Amino acid sequence: xxxxxEMSVSCPVALRRYANIVLAHGGGGTLMHELLQETFLxxxxxxxxxxxxxxxxLDIAGVKLAFTTDSYVVHPLVFPGGDIGxxxxxGTINDLAMLGARPRYLSAGFxxxxxxxxxxxxxxxxxxxxxxxxxxxxIATGDTKVVERGKGDGVFINTTGIGQIEHxxxxxxxxxxxxxxxxxxxDIGRHGIAIIAVRQGLEFETTIESDSAPVAGLxxxxxxxxxxxxCLRDLTRGGLASAANEIAEAARLEIRIDExxxxxxxxxxxxxxMLGFDPLYVANEGRFIAFTPARDVSRxxxxxxxxPLGAGASQIGEVATNETPLVTLKSxxxxxxxxxxxxxxxxPRIC
Amino acid sequence: xxxxxEMSVSCPVALRRYANIVLAHGGGGTLMHELLQETFLxxxxxxxxxxxxxxxxLDIAGVKLAFTTDSYVVHPLVFPGGDIGxxxxxGTINDLAMLGARPRYLSAGFxxxxxxxxxxxxxxxxxxxxxxxxxxxxIATGDTKVVERGKGDGVFINTTGIGQIEHxxxxxxxxxxxxxxxxxxxDIGRHGIAIIAVRQGLEFETTIESDSAPVAGLxxxxxxxxxxxxCLRDLTRGGLASAANEIAEAARLEIRIDExxxxxxxxxxxxxxMLGFDPLYVANEGRFIAFTPARDVSRxxxxxxxxPLGAGASQIGEVATNETPLVTLKSxxxxxxxxxxxxxxxxPRIC
Numbered sequence: 001x002x003x004x005x006e007m008s009v010s011c012p013v014a015l016r017r018y019a020n021i022v023l024a025h026g027g028g029g030t031l032m033h034e035l036l037q038e039t040f041l042x043x044x045x046x047x048x049x050x051x052x053x054x055x056x057x058l059d060i061a062g063v064k065l066a067f068t069t070d071s072y073v074v075h076p077l078v079f080p081g082g083d084i085g086x087x088x089x090x091g092t093i094n095d096l097a098m099l100g101a102r103p104r105y106l107s108a109g110f111x112x113x114x115x116x117x118x119x120x121x122x123x124x125x126x127x128x129x130x131x132x133x134x135x136x137x138x139i140a141t142g143d144t145k146v147v148e149r150g151k152g153d154g155v156f157i158n159t160t161g162i163g164q165i166e167h168x169x170x171x172x173x174x175x176x177x178x179x180x181x182x183x184x185x186x187d188i189g190r191h192g193i194a195i196i197a198v199r200q201g202l203e204f205e206t207t208i209e210s211d212s213a214p215v216a217g218l219x220x221x222x223x224x225x226x227x228x229x230x231c232l233r234d235l236t237r238g239g240l241a242s243a244a245n246e247i248a249e250a251a252r253l254e255i256r257i258d259e260x261x262x263x264x265x266x267x268x269x270x271x272x273x274m275l276g277f278d279p280l281y282v283a284n285e286g287r288f289i290a291f292t293p294a295r296d297v298s299r300x301x302x303x304x305x306x307x308p309l310g311a312g313a314s315q316i317g318e319v320a321t322n323e324t325p326l327v328t329l330k331s332x333x334x335x336x337x338x339x340x341x342x343x344x345x346x347x348p349r350i351c
Numbered sequence: 352x353x354x355x356x357e358m359s360v361s362c363p364v365a366l367r368r369y370a371n372i373v374l375a376h377g378g379g380g381t382l383m384h385e386l387l388q389e390t391f392l393x394x395x396x397x398x399x400x401x402x403x404x405x406x407x408x409l410d411i412a413g414v415k416l417a418f419t420t421d422s423y424v425v426h427p428l429v430f431p432g433g434d435i436g437x438x439x440x441x442g443t444i445n446d447l448a449m450l451g452a453r454p455r456y457l458s459a460g461f462x463x464x465x466x467x468x469x470x471x472x473x474x475x476x477x478x479x480x481x482x483x484x485x486x487x488x489x490i491a492t493g494d495t496k497v498v499e500r501g502k503g504d505g506v507f508i509n510t511t512g513i514g515q516i517e518h519x520x521x522x523x524x525x526x527x528x529x530x531x532x533x534x535x536x537x538d539i540g541r542h543g544i545a546i547i548a549v550r551q552g553l554e555f556e557t558t559i560e561s562d563s564a565p566v567a568g569l570x571x572x573x574x575x576x577x578x579x580x581x582c583l584r585d586l587t588r589g590g591l592a593s594a595a596n597e598i599a600e601a602a603r604l605e606i607r608i609d610e611x612x613x614x615x616x617x618x619x620x621x622x623x624x625m626l627g628f629d630p631l632y633v634a635n636e637g638r639f640i641a642f643t644p645a646r647d648v649s650r651x652x653x654x655x656x657x658x659p660l661g662a663g664a665s666q667i668g669e670v671a672t673n674e675t676p677l678v679t680l681k682s683x684x685x686x687x688x689x690x691x692x693x694x695x696x697x698x699p700r701i702c
Contacts, residue, residue, distance in 0.1 A: 071460040144377055
């Protein structure tokens, strides 16, 4: 991972140093956030977009909806534990879930490269449908474009989701409070390592499978049990470290993470060491953090543990006041250090 | 992806002729419809998708919504009369309009190619925002992915739209009735010719500009005036001929088009003759047909003519009963012939 210590989110000249788009502009780290800020948010500026949550919260005729979009360009199309089709459903469902919404409808937009085997497309589409059925959503509308050979890469999929919000909680980074506990629903790093392993032909003693999974049901279980959820964030591009930094900045608080409490499987840790990755920055596709008052922790963990997708849940940290928003990591040897947002690009086309 | 030959069991002969995707699978004609039927609809089959309208009609907690998605891969990014940014707003707005919906929110998903000039992206984004403001919609949520050089083509944009339906009309191909008049809001063929001209470096006496424009306001004027609209369809890929065929097939009726009544500008007609195109098949991005009872025609045309986007409106045909659904064209010399759906590919990457 290339270090660019001179760049910071607040530096307006940063993007101008890049006359052209680089892979890191899609990597989930500081460059992507600069592009978001300086190109997209500055042009599209409006109250809904400015919420800057995983999903936008809409109110249409008194009905509260979550609305979110993601394009999927993962390479390769099939990887241990998933494929682009199921990923395109899970990823968007999970963004809806981060507002506690019940996922209802997805759109599906395909950009196909000339020469793509029709059998490959059929398999992707069937996988999407299986994932959608599992999540209780309908693929309501779609679109197909074809580009010339060499102008695309097999298949890119956009899914955009609508979820219905049936609870009265306000869930978002600005609801995070000092003293909140931070829970995670399981071990981190498997999605990124699964992708890089198959891409580079690496073999480990065990096959590391992606954690790609839909977490909307799990989140609804928490809400229905009356857990006071302040914020939710899924840990995709940029991993746990980048998600925590986004929330710390929006909440203007300090997030303290206890490294020894963050679940990482031994095989994933080994793979990360071999590859020079820090699991805290590796992408997940079925993992999220939840911010709740300390009094709800034990009950929330019980609920999470009762679901296979939350079997490895634990508390990984807490929130504190600090004049400077930041994320600190208490390491295995007890020392605390600042945990920055991902800088540069770690794994292109992870999702 | 691994081969799953059992998936092709139900696949009729037409698609199996193509083991691989060809450009015409995105062209709006027969091959695209086969792919839609045999790959997408057969896998995703559900009551909402099976409406097969430009937008899906959703009911969430009693609120009626239109929901539609389109990916934009137009080449080049800028063309006379528009660019990929404004097109990505107009195109999706227009699909919402085809249910008579008030466009409310758009998502914007970008797939950027490494090396894209940031200035180009900024110009596209600003153009999107201007178009969105003009249409009264907010870009509520977004996503950015970056792919390696040679795996994309500058910028692809997906926009997915949510519109609110505030009328009680049922608008769709199955509402079309024998005796209905068919109205069009203006001259056809300019978008396709504008694209092909700039792509091939052709020069005509006048610059032919795309008709790219948002027609949602125009449609709402018709509805608010009490025009009984049975069906609406915008005339994008595959042009008027393919749109008419889709509706004839869904309505199980004959659509009769009077060629002399279809407005085509002389410069567009000349360009089409030079290029070997039939304007009836050329894509538009600000043109639609409306099916209404004959008694509403004069009033509807008055309303259309009062708006610049409908200044060239006219009645171009009517609907008749026929055991075989089809589209017939009464030509300039008075003879009638069958007007088929676009076969093969005319202009790749027109939108």
